[in-house]
Amino acid sequence: GAVVSQHPSWVICKSGTSVKIECRSLDFQATTMFWYRQFPKQSLMLMATSNEGSKATYEQGVEKDKFLINHASLTLSTLTVTSAHPEDSSFYICSAKGQTMEKLFFGSGTQLSVL
Amino acid sequence: DQQVKQNSPSLSVQEGRISILNCDYTNSMFDYFLWYKKYPAEGPTFLISISSIKDKNEDGRFTVFLNKSAKHLSLHIVPSQPGDSAVYFCAASGLTGGFKTIFGAGTRLFVKA
Numbered sequence: 001g002a003v004v005s006q007h008p009s010w011v012i013c014k015s016g017t018s019v020k021i022e023c024r025s026l027d028f029q030a031t032t033m034f035w036y037r038q039f040p041k042q043s044l045m046l047m048a049t050s051n052e053g054s055k056a057t058y059e060q061g062v063e064k065d066k067f068l069i070n071h072a073s074l075t076l077s078t079l080t081v082t083s084a085h086p087e088d089s090s091f092y093i094c095s096a097k098g099q100t101m102e103k104l105f106f107g108s109g110t111q112l113s114v115l
Numbered sequence: 116d117q118q119v120k121q122n123s124p125s126l127s128v129q130e131g132r133i134s135i136l137n138c139d140y141t142n143s144m145f146d147y148f149l150w151y152k153k154y155p156a157e158g159p160t161f162l163i164s165i166s167s168i169k170d171k172n173e174d175g176r177f178t179v180f181l182n183k184s185a186k187h188l189s190l191h192i193v194p195s196q197p198g199d200s201a202v203y204f205c206a207a208s209g210l211t212g213g214f215k216t217i218f219g220a221g222t223r224l225f226v227k228a
Contacts, residue, residue: 006158034216043220044159044204093158095216102147102208104216106158 002028004096006107013084014115021079021110023094029074030096034104035067037090044093050077084114118142119207121219128226134192136222138205141186145207149216150179150190153202162203163190195226 003026013019023033032051036044048064050056050071058064066088068080077096081088091111095104120139128134136150146167151159165172165179165188172179178191192199205219 004158044218046215046218049215091156095158103149103161103164104206106151106160109156109158111156 002026002096002098002101002105004030004094004105004107006094006110008110009108010111010113012113012115015085016083019081019084019112021081021092021094021112023077023079023096023107025075025096025098025105028096028098028101030077031074031099032097033071033077034095035069035077035079036093036095038093038109039090047079081112084112086114088112089114117220118145119205119217119219121203121205121222123222124220125223125225128195128224130197130226130228131194134190134195134199134224134226136190136192136203136205136224138188138190138219139186140188140207142207142209142217143186145209145217147208148179148181148188149206149208150177151204151206151218152199153204153221159204192224195224197226197228200224200226 005024007022035047047062048056048058050069056069071077093109094107149164150162152162153159163177163179165181181188202221202223204221206216208216
């Protein structure tokens with residue numbers, strides 16, 4: 001199956017700093033990428049959808065100025081958590097799909113801990 | 116409004132027996148359904164899918180059944196193995212919502228040796 005690489009797999013940062021998470025499709029062109037967060041023992045919560053070359057579409061309740069998403073190329077999308085606070089600590093996961101794909105392929109996730 | 120529902124948060128099954136995970140959906144415009152398996156601190160991995168034009172799809176030990184009239188699908192794992200212990204997410208997508216994939220809350224499967 002297709003491969004999606006997500007980096008870093010875990011990060012610890014101080015409150016007030018910004019953290020960037022990268023999501024790369026290694027063997028296909030990802031026309032659409034999705035970003036999710038998951039709290040312990042809860043489902044995946046879709047945060048935003050990004051299409052290559054256009055602005056991301058954020059789900060209701062997700063602050064676009066806090067969670068900056070960039071999808072500048074067909075193989076890379078980034079999520080930047082700006083001015084992170086302890087309540088932003090969570091497991092963040094990206095997924096990607098190509099234009100002709102019906103399946104999503106997921107990254108391995110990033111565990112963010114904000115101290 | 117939960118469009119994809121997995122009403123059982125957990126399921127415990129003996130090794131070698133059948134595991135049946137259920138999923139209900141409300142949006143009749145969904146036309147593609149997927150099951151993902153997730154281990155702790157890892158991203159979900161695709162398991163099996165089914166198009167709305169079918170009512171069954173089988174892949175090894177995994178079979179997905181779709182009942183469109185009841186808006187219900189199920190994942191059967193037979194025989195269940197301890198390595199199958201994970202959280203299983205049901206997901207649905209379709210033209211409505213721009214092919215956005217909607218996930219259920221997940222069911223945690225425990226397979227006892």
